[in-house]
Every structure is written in C-alpha cells, then in structure tokens.
Amino acid sequence: MFRPSLIIRRPHARLYQPSHRPHLQLQLRHAHAQQGRPAYKPLPPRQSSRMTNWLYFGALWFTMVGVGSWVTYYFNEESGSKKSATSRDTLLRPMHFIPASLSASEECSDPDTRLITLTLPPGAVPDPKDPIFNPIWSVWIKDDDIMTERPYTPLEGIDERGRMKFWIKKYEKGEVGRWLHSKKVGNRIELRGPLSTWLWDDNKWDEVVMISGGTGITPFYQLLHAKLLKDPTNVPTKTRFTLLHSSRRLVELPPAAILGPLLSASKAHPDRLRLSLFVDSTEGPAHPSVGASDVQVGRITTGTIERALSSDSGRSWWRSLLGVGSHSEPLEDKKILFLVCGPESMITAIAGPYGRNFSQGVVGGVLGSLGYKNHQVWKL
Ligand SMILES: Cc1cc2nc3c(=O)[nH]c(=O)nc-3n(C[C@H](O)[C@H](O)[C@H](O)COP(=O)(O)OP(=O)(O)OC[C@H]3O[C@@H](n4cnc5c(N)ncnc54)[C@H](O)[C@@H]3O)c2cc1C
The missing domain is CATH 2.40.30.10 (Translation factors)
Known part of the structure; x- marks a missing residue:
C-alpha cells in the first residue's frame, strides 16, 4: 500500500477532468436555439385586409410574448436546477x-x-x-x-x-x-x-488478523474504529480482530490518538480485539504513551504470529486459528483473513511479494509457510 x-x-488532464454538466448546459442551450428557429420562419404570404393584418400582428405578438415568457421561465427554472446540480457537485x-x-x-x-x-x-x-x-x-x-x-x-x-x-x-x-x-x-x-480501498463484510470472517508497519496501520485503525471503537455497545460484527503492528523504534509507534483507543479496547474487550506492538529496538527516544514493557522486540515471524495469537488465551483460540490440534476443519476452510499493510519489504516477508500489475500474487512469506491460501490473505 x-x-x-x-x-x-495520473496525467494532469485527469486531475482537471471538467464537469460534464457545463457541457450538458451548452447542449441544452444549443438544442433550444435550434427549436426556436422555426418560430422566426417567415409566414406564407396572404391576401391581406386591415383586419387580417391586425389579427395577424396580434397573433404574432401573442405568440412572441408567449414563447418569450416560456423561454424566460424555462431558463430560470433550468438555472434553478443548475444551481442545485452545482451544489450537489460540491459534495465529496x-x-x-x-x-x-x-x-x-x-x-x-x-x-x-x-x-x-x-x-x-x-x-x-x-x-x-x-x-x-x-x-x-x-x-x-x-x-x-x-x-x-x-x-x-x-x-x-x-x-x-x-x-x-x-x-x-x-x-x-x-x-x-x-x-x-x-x-x-x-x-x-x-x-x-x-x-x-477494500470491501468489508460483517458476517464473512470469524477472525481477522491485521499486520501493519508504520503508517500502514491507518486502514486498520479506520476499520476498527468503525466496527469496535466508535460504539462498543453496538458492534455489528462477531468477527474477532487481532492487530500486530510494528515500527522501527518506540518513538515511531503511532501517536496516542491512535494507540490509546486501541489499547483501551483491547483491555476492555480482549475477546474482540488483541493488540501486539513490535519494534526493532527499544533504544532511542521514548514514546509518550507506550513503554518498552508494552512492546515486543523483533520482527513479526511465524513464531511471533503464533505467540501473539496465543497470548493470554486460555481458550486455545490460536490453536483453532492455526489448525494446531484440530483435525475437524482443513486450514483453508477456516474463516480467517489476514490483512497486511506496510512497506513493501514487510509485505513480502509476511505474505510474499505482490504479483505483476498490482495483482496480489501468491501467498508466500510467513503466512505462506503457515499454509494460508490466497482467499485468506489480502495485501493492501
Ligand atoms: C489507499 C492508500 C491509503 C494511504 N493512506 C495513507 C495514510 O493514511 N497516511 C500516509 O502517510 N500514507 C498513506 N498512503 C501512502 C501515500 O499515498 C503516499 O504514497 C505517501 O504519502 C508517499 O507520498 P509522497 O508524495 O509524500 O512521496 P513520493 O514522492 O511518492 O515518494 C515516496 C517514496 O519514494 C521516495 N522517492 C521520491 N522521489 C524519489 C526519487 N526520485 N528517487 C528515489 N526515491 C524517491 C521518497 O523518498 C519516498 O521514500 C496511502 C496509500 C494508499 C495506496
């Protein structure tokens, strides 16, 4: 990602792709100008009398006033709808x-x-x-x-x-x-x-495991905020979430505005959200809200995924996730999804490289060695 x-x-031209609406307005004006042309067509010559002339000019006058009023009304109405169309256009x-x-x-x-x-x-x-x-x-x-x-x-x-x-x-x-x-x-x-960026389905997965590096945490925070953090009393999904996030140093971990709500939710609802933080090293400047004791040192590997999923679990959740000790359901049938987002080197190490032309490629890396298949892994 x-x-x-x-x-x-993108080519600059696409940045300034003009609205189709002015074009439509031009077409409308053009169409009305053409429709108006027959009104100015010279009338066929007639045998005239004074009365006939009066009737003729009277009828012409009424016709012109009528057509004029209609045109004025029409274009005023049009500009009213254009105004609302324009204001609709200002929506995101x-x-x-x-x-x-x-x-x-x-x-x-x-x-x-x-x-x-x-x-x-x-x-x-x-x-x-x-x-x-x-x-x-x-x-x-x-x-x-x-x-x-x-x-x-x-x-x-x-x-x-x-x-x-x-x-x-x-x-x-x-x-x-x-x-x-x-x-x-x-x-x-x-x-x-x-x-x-990616479509979510409330009822599709029993487990969603998110693995991020650096600012790659942002889509996962967005998902968790929408599903868990915004209204913990009204969680629309039964999916259990695990977030494994890594940064190089403590100071580079996400700010308190991101980590604070995640840490609180993982403590309040450990059955819904598990959070594990990883750094390459605890040396260097401190983070304002996370200390060395809150993080694990080292890269995310097969072992760290297993440990993270099994941590403080008396319910062998990770065993069912990883298929350990379970012979009832093949691993690839489990409703588990791994989402991976971060620097390309991290994505390759965890889930294998992207394929050609921005395709997902086959699952490799840590998740490949654990036996997960393409329908269970998404590289953002
Ligand atoms: C769906 C999606 C959501 C995203 N959300 C976020 C988000 O919430 N927060 C966030 O921070 N990012 C996010 N990103 C990433 C973001 O879109 C940009 O890719 C990122 O900010 C880098 O853009 P930039 O213009 O600053 O850097 P770029 O100019 O694109 O440069 C990117 C990298 O290439 C290097 N580079 C630049 N020019 C050269 C050069 N000539 N030679 C060699 N290396 C060079 C730079 O040093 C840098 O390391 C998201 C990406 C996607 C696809």
Missing part, C-alpha cells in the same frame, strides 16, 4: 476535487509524522452512513504546487461536521507528504473521494 510503486501518478465525490480547510496539524513523537485534520465546507459533507463509506476507504489529496495527488486514509472516517483526521508521514524526497506537513491551519487543501 505504501510502496512507491503503488503511487498512482470521486470525480471532482473540492476545497477543504486544514483545521489542525499536530506534531507526533515521530517528527516525520503529523496528525492532520481537514474539514469540508458545510455543503460538501456527505451522509456518513452512505454505504460507500463502509471501511476501508481513502481520499485523494492534491498537492496544488505540483498538481500531484496521493491517497490518504481518514482514521475515523468523516464526521457530521465534515472533519477527517489523518496520520501522515513525510519522506525525505517525497512530494505530497512533505507538502502537507508544510501547510498551516486555515490553508485550503483540495481532495476528492471516497476511494474504496
């Missing part, structure tokens, strides 16, 4: 950029990342209950300076006031991430969306 090869560089939509305002930009313990909040203008806020906002989705944010766009994941979706919060990383030579970090509160940022 965060591999540079997935960065979609995939085909049109709309202006949002940067309403917050907060530093994180990792100086390469920021929590950025963008707010849509009131007329642009879509209905958050629209199924199109079913997790997992993202928006394209446009860097106005170089006319380049990148997808980013609203952590908590979109609220009724049009706010979307993002955890965004900047790269040393990266374009849009650095540009976003440089923006100040009040600045205008253009975006379009939603872009459905």
